[in-house]
Amino acid sequence: MTYDLLSPTQLSAALLPDLLLMGGAIVLMLVAAWRPESDAHQRTVGLAAIGLLIATMATVVWMSVRGDSALETGVIAVDGFRWMVDLILLLGAIGTIALAIEHNERDGITQAESHVLVLFAVAGMMILAAARDLMVVFLGIEIMSVAVYVLTGLNRRSARSAEASLKYFLLGAFATAFLLYGMALVYGATGQTQFAEIGLVIRRLNLIDNPMLLVGIGLMLVGMAFKVAAAPFHMWAPDVYDGAPTPITAFMAATVKTAAFASFLRIWYEAFYSVFNGWAHAVWWLAVLTMVVGNVVALSQKNIKRMLAYSSIVHTGYLLVTVTAASVLASTAFTFYALAYTLATFGAFAVVASMQPAGETDARISDYQGLWHVRPWMATAMAVFLLALLGFPVFGGVGFFAKWYLIQAAIAAPAGLTILAVILVLTSVISAGYYLQVVRVMFMMPRADEAVEPLPVGALTRAVLAVTVVLILGLGLFPSRLVEITQSNGFRPYAYSPALDMGLPRFEP
Amino acid sequence: MGNVFVSLLYGFNFYLFGLIAIASALLFVTRKSPVAAALWLVNVMFCLAALYVMLDAQFIGAIQVLVYAGAIMVVFLFVVMLLNLGRGDADSDMRGSVGRIAAGAVGLALLAEVMVLARSRFPEELTLRAAQGLAPVDVTAGVIGPIAGPLFNEYLLAFELTSILLLTAIVGAVLIGKKRVTDAR
Numbered sequence: 001m002t003y004d005l006l007s008p009t010q011l012s013a014a015l016l017p018d019l020l021l022m023g024g025a026i027v028l029m030l031v032a033a034w035r036p037e038s039d040a041h042q043r044t045v046g047l048a049a050i051g052l053l054i055a056t057m058a059t060v061v062w063m064s065v066r067g068d069s070a071l072e073t074g075v076i077a078v079d080g081f082r083w084m085v086d087l088i089l090l091l092g093a094i095g096t097i098a099l100a101i102e103h104n105e106r107d108g109i110t111q112a113e114s115h116v117l118v119l120f121a122v123a124g125m126m127i128l129a130a131a132r133d134l135m136v137v138f139l140g141i142e143i144m145s146v147a148v149y150v151l152t153g154l155n156r157r158s159a160r161s162a163e164a165s166l167k168y169f170l171l172g173a174f175a176t177a178f179l180l181y182g183m184a185l186v187y188g189a190t191g192q193t194q195f196a197e198i199g200l201v202i203r204r205l206n207l208i209d210n211p212m213l214l215v216g217i218g219l220m221l222v223g224m225a226f227k228v229a230a231a232p233f234h235m236w237a238p239d240v241y242d243g244a245p246t247p248i249t250a251f252m253a254a255t256v257k258t259a260a261f262a263s264f265l266r267i268w269y270e271a272f273y274s275v276f277n278g279w280a281h282a283v284w285w286l287a288v289l290t291m292v293v294g295n296v297v298a299l300s301q302k303n304i305k306r307m308l309a310y311s312s313i314v315h316t317g318y319l320l321v322t323v324t325a326a327s328v329l330a331s332t333a334f335t336f337y338a339l340a341y342t343l344a345t346f347g348a349f350a351v352v353a354s355m356q357p358a359g360e361t362d363a364r365i366s367d368y369q370g371l372w373h374v375r376p377w378m379a380t381a382m383a384v385f386l387l388a389l390l391g392f393p394v395f396g397g398v399g400f401f402a403k404w405y406l407i408q409a410a411i412a413a414p415a416g417l418t419i420l421a422v423i424l425v426l427t428s429v430i431s432a433g434y435y436l437q438v439v440r441v442m443f444m445m446p447r448a449d450e451a452v453e454p455l456p457v458g459a460l461t462r463a464v465l466a467v468t469v470v471l472i473l474g475l476g477l478f479p480s481r482l483v484e485i486t487q488s489n490g491f492r493p494y495a496y497s498p499a500l501d502m503g504l505p506r507f508e509p
Numbered sequence: 510m511g512n513v514f515v516s517l518l519y520g521f522n523f524y525l526f527g528l529i530a531i532a533s534a535l536l537f538v539t540r541k542s543p544v545a546a547a548l549w550l551v552n553v554m555f556c557l558a559a560l561y562v563m564l565d566a567q568f569i570g571a572i573q574v575l576v577y578a579g580a581i582m583v584v585f586l587f588v589v590m591l592l593n594l595g596r597g598d599a600d601s602d603m604r605g606s607v608g609r610i611a612a613g614a615v616g617l618a619l620l621a622e623v624m625v626l627a628r629s630r631f632p633e634e635l636t637l638r639a640a641q642g643l644a645p646v647d648v649t650a651g652v653i654g655p656i657a658g659p660l661f662n663e664y665l666l667a668f669e670l671t672s673i674l675l676l677t678a679i680v681g682a683v684l685i686g687k688k689r690v691t692d693a694r
Binding site for chain 2: 006022026029053075111113114116117120123124127133135136139140142143146147150153154156169221453
């Protein structure tokens with residue numbers, strides 16, 4: 001059964017939250033253009049956008065509780081995995097706008113439309129999380145990317161922001177070309193764009209060794225690796241993350257990555273699972289390379305935004321493990337990890353945003369020297385976020401469990417990824433080098449004499465900090481409910497015809 | 510007798526437009542002046558439109574003229590004119606013989622790929638599907654009807670998402686391009 005998107009009831013059953021968000025975004029766009037630019041108007045539109053996002057969140061929760069049975073085919077997936085990812089994306093968007101309102105005020109960015117672009121980007125991401133058709137995937141990725149290209153260059157007085165925006169735009173367009181060419185070849189080989197149909201045709205025509213299909217999958221893999229910033233396609237990430245306004249950096253590092261990965265997982269699980277042996281080695285090496293390169297280069301960073309950029313590359317490597325693992329458990333480990341990672345990333349960037357003085361300056365790690373003596377709460381919160389990113393037990397809260405489930409998924413994977421799990425743990429040990437370095441600088445070094453007093457922190461930023469710390473620590477102490485929710489919302493690779501399950505050979509490079 | 514004449518005419522037109530297209534494309538990449546290059550590109554687009562019409566794809570032929578030859582090339586020429594780049598004395602992107610040889614090699618590889626693909630056999634199911642997919646043109650629906658039908662039924666979601674994408678791009682372009690209203694105070 002599929003949804004007939006021409007009938008209003010079935011359309012709303014499939015896409016109600018997305019329609020609400022897109023409609024609301026268009027209305028807010030008009031509201032934003034109604035008055036001349038000003039700080040007050042920018043704040044009003046931002047708060048309205050947060051309201052819209054919360055309403056969308058409520059709709060998503062209602063849709064998931066109502067629990068329409070997971071549909072097996074069709075262009076749009078209606079399943080628990082989609083709703084879980086939607087909630088994480090909306091959470092990230094709320095954090096972005098909350099941070100952006102105050103960041104805009106300080107940097108003199110008065111365009112109220114910037115918040116509307118965040119809404120459009122999230123609408124694209126939600127489409128991406130639901131898409132079960134290559135065409136819809138492409139449109140979702142483009143809606144998301146186009147909005148984020150502009151958001152990166154939002155600060156028009158900053159040359160660095162403009163450079164980041166242009167760099168992101170050109171490389172993003174390049175990646176899109178790879179992705180699109182790959183999609184065209186996959187369509188050429190199978191004659192289908194819907195994931196389930198692609199999987200079926202591959203099985204029926206036995207296209208497992210078909211060069212056109214494999215080249216198509218390879219090109220799509222390159223495009224996706226660009227979008228999620230996996231090594232060796234990560235070169236753009238540090239410059240772009242450094243140049244973008246800090247709230248947008250958090251948005252890119254956490255939310256954009258979550259959305260791209262959700263789609264990555266769905267395409268590779270549902271469409272390409274039949275040719276697992278064709279791509280598993282490539283993704284395996286991609287994961288290893290990303291973990292090693294990201295961690296080693298992060299060690300030498302002096303700028304905290306660049307350090308966090310490399311840390312986000314590292315987490316791409318960890319998340320690639322869930323793609324290779326290809327199991328229900330891996331898909332649940334992904335949603336759990338994405339939530340923990342989003343919370344910790346937004347917390348860390350909230351601290352970076354509130355530590356940054358107005359104007360264009362380097363966010364150096366040495367600026368955090370002795371932060372404990374002047375801003376004890378903020379230093380403590382930053383320590384929690386960094387420990388969560390590291391996956392430290394207790395003090396890192398939910399971050400520890402996220403990594404735990406990831407390793408579990410790798411070991412329990414049908415293909416057996418023990419070596420990958422070992423590499424994951426070893427590279428995590430390296431990551432302690434740069435995460436704990438910041439903690440050491442904050443707590444164990446004296447405040448430099450010439451250091452300026454950090455600016456007062458706005459109420460919204462404070463709220464983001466408080467909510468993320470409480471959620472990280474709270475979910476770290478009581479993770480069982482969250483585990484239950486994520487585990488009941490996984491999805492099977494190639495879910496549609498268990499009878500066709502391939503009996504995969506064990507895979508160990 | 511009539512059929513022979515039609516197929517002769519068809520072959521003549523195909524080679525005529527094909528040769529003009531290839532010649533224009535060669536002139537397009539070898540011109541130093543951007544304006545001349547852009548005009549040769551317009552010529553290529555027109556020839557392609559003619560070839561589309563010969564393939565019974567009149568709608569695509571018309572769109573080719575309207576969108577590519579019309580809108581996009583006019584924007585190209587506008588940009589060249591507004592940025593005052595039309596003199597053609599700027600350094601060429603193609604420097605040295607290495608670049609030329611590499612470009613030639615890539616071109617030959619692509620040509621070889623087309624040759625190989627034209628001879629290769631596709632899985633039966635795919636070729637059959639493609640053959641069945643070409644429904645006989647319904648005279649009452651015209652040329653545009655068969656495009657409008659799927660566009661507003663089967664692919665409605667993709668169509669609407671494209672409009673959101675374009676809206677996002679417009680908002681973004683205006684946001685980056687507009688003057689700051691508050692600065693006028």
